[in-house]
Amino acid sequence: MINWDEFLIPYKQAVDELKVKLKGMRKQFEYGDEHSPIEFVTGRVKPIASILDKARDKNIPLDRLESEMQDIAGVRMMCQFVDDIIKVVKKLRMRKDFKIVEEKDYISHKKPSGYRSYHMVIEYPVQTIHGEKKILAEIQIRTLAMNFWATIEHSLNYKYDGQFPEEILMRLERAAEAAFRLDEEMSLIREEIKEAQAFFTKKKEQVKDH
Numbered sequence: 245m246i247n248w249d250e251f252l253i254p255y256k257q258a259v260d261e262l263k264v265k266l267k268g269m270r271k272q273f274e275y276g277d278e279h280s281p282i283e284f285v286t287g288r289v290k291p292i293a294s295i296l297d298k299a300r301d302k303n304i305p306l307d308r309l310e311s312e313m314q315d316i317a318g319v320r321m322m323c324q325f326v327d328d329i330i331k332v333v334k335k336l337r338m339r340k341d342f343k344i345v346e347e348k349d350y351i352s353h354k355k356p357s358g359y360r361s362y363h364m365v366i367e368y369p370v371q372t373i374h375g376e377k378k379i380l381a382e383i384q385i386r387t388l389a390m391n392f393w394a395t396i397e398h399s400l401n402y403k404y405d406g407q408f409p410e411e412i413l414m415r416l417e418r419a420a421e422a423a424f425r426l427d428e429e430m431s432l433i434r435e436e437i438k439e440a441q442a443f444f445t446k447k448k449e450q451v452k453d454h
Protein backbone atom coordinates (compact mmCIF):
# COMPACT_ATOMS: atom_id res chain seq x y z
CA MET A 245 0.00 0.00 0.00
CA ILE A 246 1.37 3.39 -0.99
CA ASN A 247 1.42 6.11 1.64
CA TRP A 248 0.25 8.80 -0.81
CA ASP A 249 0.90 11.79 1.47
CA GLU A 250 4.50 10.73 1.90
CA PHE A 251 4.95 9.64 -1.75
CA LEU A 252 3.70 12.96 -3.12
CA ILE A 253 5.77 15.27 -0.86
CA PRO A 254 8.80 15.55 -3.23
CA TYR A 255 6.46 16.02 -6.21
CA LYS A 256 4.65 18.89 -4.45
CA GLN A 257 7.97 20.46 -3.56
CA ALA A 258 9.21 20.12 -7.15
CA VAL A 259 6.07 21.78 -8.57
CA ASP A 260 6.34 24.66 -6.08
CA GLU A 261 10.03 25.18 -6.81
CA LEU A 262 9.65 24.92 -10.58
CA LYS A 263 6.79 27.41 -10.55
CA VAL A 264 8.94 29.96 -8.72
CA LYS A 265 11.90 29.34 -11.03
CA LEU A 266 9.97 29.50 -14.30
CA LYS A 267 7.96 32.53 -13.19
CA GLY A 268 11.37 34.05 -12.39
CA MET A 269 12.32 33.63 -16.06
CA ARG A 270 9.25 35.65 -17.02
CA LYS A 271 10.19 38.44 -14.59
CA GLN A 272 13.74 38.55 -15.97
CA PHE A 273 12.44 39.00 -19.50
CA GLU A 274 10.14 41.80 -18.31
CA TYR A 275 12.99 43.71 -16.65
CA GLY A 276 14.85 43.73 -19.91
CA ASP A 277 13.36 45.68 -22.78
CA GLU A 278 12.38 42.43 -24.43
CA HIS A 279 8.93 41.07 -25.12
CA SER A 280 8.49 38.20 -22.63
CA PRO A 281 8.03 34.90 -24.47
CA ILE A 282 6.30 33.59 -21.33
CA GLU A 283 2.72 34.71 -20.74
CA PHE A 284 2.01 32.71 -17.58
CA VAL A 285 3.06 29.58 -15.71
CA THR A 286 0.91 27.02 -13.91
CA GLY A 287 1.67 23.77 -12.15
CA ARG A 288 -0.04 20.86 -10.46
CA VAL A 289 0.57 17.51 -8.85
CA LYS A 290 -1.47 14.86 -10.63
CA PRO A 291 -4.46 13.88 -8.48
CA ILE A 292 -4.21 10.36 -6.99
CA ALA A 293 -7.28 9.16 -8.94
CA SER A 294 -5.64 10.26 -12.24
CA ILE A 295 -2.36 8.55 -11.26
CA LEU A 296 -4.25 5.31 -10.63
CA ASP A 297 -6.26 5.60 -13.89
CA LYS A 298 -3.12 6.25 -15.94
CA ALA A 299 -1.21 3.43 -14.21
CA ARG A 300 -4.06 1.05 -15.06
CA ASP A 301 -4.36 2.25 -18.70
CA LYS A 302 -0.61 2.06 -19.31
CA ASN A 303 0.03 -1.08 -17.26
CA ILE A 304 2.44 0.65 -14.90
CA PRO A 305 2.90 -1.31 -11.66
CA LEU A 306 2.44 0.97 -8.66
CA ASP A 307 5.93 0.15 -7.37
CA ARG A 308 7.36 1.57 -10.62
CA LEU A 309 5.48 4.89 -10.66
CA GLU A 310 8.61 6.88 -9.80
CA SER A 311 10.53 5.69 -12.85
CA GLU A 312 7.68 5.19 -15.31
CA MET A 313 5.12 7.94 -14.77
CA GLN A 314 6.74 11.11 -16.04
CA ASP A 315 4.06 13.67 -15.28
CA ILE A 316 3.09 13.24 -11.62
CA ALA A 317 4.71 16.67 -11.25
CA GLY A 318 3.65 18.92 -14.11
CA VAL A 319 4.35 22.53 -14.99
CA ARG A 320 2.89 24.45 -17.95
CA MET A 321 4.33 27.53 -19.63
CA MET A 322 2.00 29.52 -21.85
CA CYS A 323 3.36 31.68 -24.69
CA GLN A 324 1.74 34.15 -27.07
CA PHE A 325 3.44 32.96 -30.25
CA VAL A 326 4.75 29.66 -31.62
CA ASP A 327 8.21 31.29 -32.01
CA ASP A 328 8.17 32.06 -28.27
CA ILE A 329 7.97 28.33 -27.55
CA ILE A 330 11.26 27.75 -29.37
CA LYS A 331 12.83 30.62 -27.44
CA VAL A 332 11.65 29.17 -24.11
CA VAL A 333 12.82 25.65 -25.03
CA LYS A 334 16.31 27.00 -25.83
CA LYS A 335 16.48 28.80 -22.47
CA LEU A 336 15.34 25.65 -20.63
CA ARG A 337 18.04 23.59 -22.38
CA MET A 338 20.66 25.97 -20.95
CA ARG A 339 19.60 25.52 -17.32
CA LYS A 340 21.82 23.72 -14.86
CA ASP A 341 19.23 22.93 -12.17
CA PHE A 342 17.67 19.92 -13.94
CA LYS A 343 18.51 17.34 -16.57
CA ILE A 344 16.35 16.96 -19.67
CA VAL A 345 15.65 13.27 -20.25
CA GLU A 346 13.21 13.52 -23.16
CA GLU A 347 11.65 16.08 -25.48
CA LYS A 348 8.38 15.47 -27.32
CA ASP A 349 7.46 17.85 -30.11
CA TYR A 350 3.69 17.56 -30.54
CA ILE A 351 3.76 20.85 -32.46
CA SER A 352 5.58 19.57 -35.55
CA HIS A 353 3.86 16.22 -35.02
CA LYS A 354 0.42 16.81 -33.53
CA LYS A 355 -1.33 13.94 -31.80
CA PRO A 356 -4.20 12.15 -33.60
CA SER A 357 -6.58 13.96 -31.21
CA GLY A 358 -5.40 17.31 -32.63
CA TYR A 359 -3.38 18.06 -29.47
CA ARG A 360 -0.39 20.38 -29.94
CA SER A 361 2.21 21.26 -27.32
CA TYR A 362 5.94 20.89 -26.63
CA HIS A 363 6.80 18.51 -23.79
CA MET A 364 10.04 18.28 -21.88
CA VAL A 365 10.55 15.49 -19.37
CA ILE A 366 13.13 16.45 -16.78
CA GLU A 367 14.92 14.83 -13.89
CA TYR A 368 14.65 17.32 -11.05
CA PRO A 369 16.67 17.04 -7.81
CA VAL A 370 14.61 17.76 -4.71
CA GLN A 371 16.45 18.37 -1.44
CA THR A 372 14.76 16.41 1.35
CA ILE A 373 15.65 15.83 5.00
CA HIS A 374 16.86 12.38 3.92
CA GLY A 375 19.13 13.76 1.20
CA GLU A 376 18.65 14.49 -2.49
CA LYS A 377 15.83 12.76 -4.35
CA LYS A 378 15.65 12.92 -8.13
CA ILE A 379 12.14 12.88 -9.49
CA LEU A 380 10.69 13.03 -13.00
CA ALA A 381 8.61 16.06 -13.96
CA GLU A 382 7.01 17.23 -17.19
CA ILE A 383 7.14 20.79 -18.53
CA GLN A 384 4.52 21.51 -21.20
CA ILE A 385 5.12 24.60 -23.32
CA ARG A 386 2.27 25.80 -25.52
CA THR A 387 0.62 28.87 -27.01
CA LEU A 388 -2.54 30.37 -25.54
CA ALA A 389 -4.51 28.94 -28.50
CA MET A 390 -3.06 25.44 -27.96
CA ASN A 391 -3.89 25.75 -24.26
CA PHE A 392 -7.46 26.83 -24.96
CA TRP A 393 -8.06 23.80 -27.19
CA ALA A 394 -6.34 21.34 -24.81
CA THR A 395 -8.28 22.63 -21.80
CA ILE A 396 -11.64 22.28 -23.55
CA GLU A 397 -10.75 18.86 -25.01
CA HIS A 398 -9.55 17.67 -21.60
CA SER A 399 -12.87 18.61 -19.94
CA LEU A 400 -14.89 16.95 -22.70
CA ASN A 401 -12.68 13.87 -22.49
CA TYR A 402 -13.49 13.67 -18.81
CA LYS A 403 -17.22 14.04 -19.51
CA TYR A 404 -17.34 11.43 -22.30
CA ASP A 405 -14.58 9.19 -20.89
CA GLY A 406 -12.69 9.40 -24.18
CA GLN A 407 -15.68 8.13 -26.23
CA PHE A 408 -16.67 11.33 -28.04
CA PRO A 409 -19.94 11.41 -30.01
CA GLU A 410 -19.30 11.86 -33.77
CA GLU A 411 -20.57 15.46 -33.72
CA ILE A 412 -18.25 16.52 -30.85
CA LEU A 413 -15.30 14.77 -32.48
CA MET A 414 -15.88 16.67 -35.70
CA ARG A 415 -16.20 19.99 -33.87
CA LEU A 416 -13.02 19.33 -31.86
CA GLU A 417 -11.15 18.63 -35.10
CA ARG A 418 -12.43 21.88 -36.57
CA ALA A 419 -11.56 23.75 -33.37
CA ALA A 420 -8.00 22.30 -33.47
CA GLU A 421 -7.70 23.51 -37.07
CA ALA A 422 -9.01 26.96 -36.07
CA ALA A 423 -6.53 27.17 -33.15
CA PHE A 424 -3.71 26.28 -35.53
CA ARG A 425 -4.80 29.00 -37.97
CA LEU A 426 -5.12 31.50 -35.11
CA ASP A 427 -1.49 30.82 -34.16
CA GLU A 428 -0.46 31.28 -37.78
CA GLU A 429 -2.37 34.56 -38.16
CA MET A 430 -0.96 35.94 -34.90
CA SER A 431 2.56 35.00 -35.98
CA LEU A 432 2.08 37.02 -39.15
CA ILE A 433 1.29 40.21 -37.19
CA ARG A 434 3.67 39.36 -34.33
CA GLU A 435 5.94 42.38 -34.75
CA GLU A 436 2.99 44.83 -34.70
CA ILE A 437 1.61 43.17 -31.55
CA LYS A 438 4.99 43.23 -29.78
CA GLU A 439 5.44 46.96 -30.58
CA ALA A 440 1.95 47.75 -29.31
CA GLN A 441 2.60 45.81 -26.09
CA ALA A 442 5.97 47.52 -25.50
CA PHE A 443 4.25 50.91 -26.01
CA PHE A 444 1.48 49.96 -23.58
CA THR A 445 3.97 48.77 -20.92
CA LYS A 446 5.98 52.03 -21.22
CA LYS A 447 2.81 54.11 -20.88
CA LYS A 448 1.85 52.18 -17.74
CA GLU A 449 5.31 52.83 -16.26
CA GLN A 450 5.04 56.57 -17.02
CA VAL A 451 1.68 56.74 -15.22
CA LYS A 452 3.25 54.89 -12.23
CA ASP A 453 6.17 57.40 -12.09
CA HIS A 454 3.82 60.40 -11.80
Ligand code: 0O2
Pocket residue numbers: 290294298315348355357358359363393394395397398
Ligand atom coordinates in the same frame (compact mmCIF):
# COMPACT_ATOMS: atom_id res chain seq x y z
P1 0O2 B 1 -3.59 15.31 -17.02
O1 0O2 B 1 -4.96 15.37 -16.45
O2 0O2 B 1 -3.20 16.56 -17.75
O3 0O2 B 1 -2.57 14.89 -16.03
P2 0O2 B 1 0.95 9.20 -24.64
O4 0O2 B 1 1.05 7.75 -24.31
O5 0O2 B 1 2.05 9.72 -25.52
O6 0O2 B 1 -0.44 9.59 -25.15
P3 0O2 B 1 2.15 10.03 -22.15
O7 0O2 B 1 3.21 9.05 -22.43
O8 0O2 B 1 1.48 9.97 -20.83
O9 0O2 B 1 1.01 10.00 -23.28
O10 0O2 B 1 2.84 11.40 -22.21
P4 0O2 B 1 2.50 12.71 -23.01
O11 0O2 B 1 2.25 12.43 -24.42
O12 0O2 B 1 3.63 13.61 -22.69
O13 0O2 B 1 1.12 13.24 -22.38
C1 0O2 B 1 1.01 13.57 -21.05
C2 0O2 B 1 0.12 14.77 -20.85
O14 0O2 B 1 0.05 15.58 -22.03
C3 0O2 B 1 -1.34 14.46 -20.58
O15 0O2 B 1 -1.51 14.09 -19.26
C4 0O2 B 1 -2.01 15.79 -20.92
O16 0O2 B 1 -1.75 16.76 -19.95
C5 0O2 B 1 -1.27 16.14 -22.18
N1 0O2 B 1 -1.91 15.53 -23.34
C6 0O2 B 1 -1.40 14.56 -24.13
N2 0O2 B 1 -2.25 14.25 -25.12
C7 0O2 B 1 -3.35 15.04 -24.97
C8 0O2 B 1 -4.58 15.21 -25.71
O17 0O2 B 1 -4.85 14.54 -26.71
N3 0O2 B 1 -5.47 16.14 -25.21
C9 0O2 B 1 -5.20 16.90 -24.12
N4 0O2 B 1 -6.12 17.78 -23.72
N5 0O2 B 1 -4.05 16.76 -23.41
C10 0O2 B 1 -3.14 15.85 -23.83
P5 0O2 B 1 -2.76 13.22 -18.82
O18 0O2 B 1 -2.30 12.20 -17.86
O19 0O2 B 1 -3.48 12.69 -20.01
O20 0O2 B 1 -3.76 14.20 -18.16
